[in-house]
Amino acid sequence: MKKFDVIVIGELNVDLILNNIAEFPRMNTEILARDMQLLMGSSSAIFASNLSILGARVAFLGKIGNDDFGSLVTDTLEQSGVSTEFIIRSSEYKTGATIVLNYGEDRAMLTHPGAMEQLIFDDITTEIIQHCRHIHISSVFLQTGILNRIPEILRQAKELDISTSLDPQWDPSEKWDLNLKELLPLIDVFLPNTQEFLALTGQKDVHNALDSVKDYAHTIAVKMGNKGSIGCINGQILKKKPFLNDSVVDTIGAGDSFNAGFIYNFLQKKDLDECLELGNLTGAINTTSAGGTTSFENIEKVKETAMEQFDYRME
Numbered sequence: 490m491k492k493f494d495v496i497v498i499g500e501l502n503v504d505l506i507l508n509n510i511a512e513f514p515r516m517n518t519e520i521l522a523r524d525m526q527l528l529m530g531s532s533s534a535i536f537a538s539n540l541s542i543l544g545a546r547v548a549f550l551g552k553i554g555n556d557d558f559g560s561l562v563t564d565t566l567e568q569s570g571v572s573t574e575f576i577i578r579s580s581e582y583k584t585g586a587t588i589v590l591n592y593g594e595d596r597a598m599l600t601h602p603g604a605m606e607q608l609i610f611d612d613i614t615t616e617i618i619q620h621c622r623h624i625h626i627s628s629v630f631l632q633t634g635i636l637n638r639i640p641e642i643l644r645q646a647k648e649l650d651i652s653t654s655l656d657p658q659w660d661p662s663e664k665w666d667l668n669l670k671e672l673l674p675l676i677d678v679f680l681p682n683t684q685e686f687l688a689l690t691g692q693k694d695v696h697n698a699l700d701s702v703k704d705y706a707h708t709i710a711v712k713m714g715n716k717g718s719i720g721c722i723n724g725q726i727l728k729k730k731p732f733l734n735d736s737v738v739d740t741i742g743a744g745d746s747f748n749a750g751f752i753y754n755f756l757q758k759k760d761l762d763e764c765l766e767l768g769n770l771t772g773a774i775n776t777t778s779a780g781g782t783t784s785f786e787n788i789e790k791v792k793e794t795a796m797e798q799f800d801y802r803m804e
């Protein structure tokens with residue numbers, strides 16, 4: 490019996506979110522923001538937290554600084570039941586941080602990547618990963634310390650009979666330099682959103698994109714925002730309608746919550762249809778309150794939202 494169901498290999502950071510800004514900031518002036526929140530950021534951490542709340546045993550493997558922001562990140566993960574025993578605290582680097590300036594409908598973000606770029610291949614040891622059934626890697630383009638060695642990490646997992654999933658997330662450089670032909674045979678569940686999948690495959694629509702990789706991919710689930718999701722296994726395509734939410738608060742973290750629902754059912758050996766369904770549900774639940782984790786404080790709240798907002802009884 491493994492100690493964990495899932496180890497998440499990912500980036501960690503905090504978000505300092507400034508709201509109610511009087512006017513957009515200009516150099517050499519000072520203005521006031523009337524509201525402020527300091528929260529754990531990172532899409533990998535949202536995934537880990539929400540998967541843990543759904544009931545999986547989850548640990549995180551990432552790098553933070555030896556500082557207060559690092560403690561905020563580990564405290565928040567632990568509150569959701571995520572083990573932080575494999576998180577490496579470095580005195581050399583600072584915990585990554587993003588300052589988010591919300592101004593009306595617009596936002597400006599400024600990120601110091603710090604320790605999140607410093608996780609390296611040698612940090613991901615067999616000694617650690619042997620403790621899990623499944624490895625999930627996210628935000629690969631933000632993790633420049635391991636980006637070129639992801640095939641090796643996945644191969645190492647496969648040798649230990651560990652299943653794998655990967656969400657590429659957006660590439661800020663927009664170079665989309667991932668060798669899908671090498672990677673996809675090593676990934677049991679590939680979880681891009683539409684734009685990412687099209688950029689990575691160089692195709693113009695999702696069906697062509699799925700067709701272009703079907704000879705060497707296992708399961709693919711493409712997230713399509715308020716259009717739901719589309720899955721593909723052994724070349725068979727399955728489109729799944731969303732749980733419509735007509736009063737979306739925000740969609741921050743919807744993709745990570747989709748991943749949590751999908752992988753939760755995948756680990757229970759459910760079929761593609763049921764994985765897509767729970768993914769769509771948890772993605773939709775995510776949009777009913779602010780940020781990526783507010784709707785996932787505990788499993789009772791998740792089930793209540795499923796019932797009240799989407800008329801869906803969760804097991």
Ligand SMILES: Nc1ncnc2c1ncn2[C@@H]1O[C@H](COP(=O)(O)OP(=O)(O)OP(=O)(O)O)[C@@H](O)[C@H]1O
Nearest residue numbers: 682712713714715717734742743744747769772773
């Ligand atoms: N407005 C909405 N109504 C209902 N469901 C939604 C809505 N927006 C998103 N979802 C659900 O959440 C899933 C993931 O959302 P989305 O496609 O935005 O992921 P993403 O682009 O990867 O997001 P992220 O920014 O978190 O990485 C969708 O596939 C859908 O099932």
Ligand SMILES: [Mg+2]
Nearest residue numbers: 658682744745
């Ligand atoms: Mg995403």
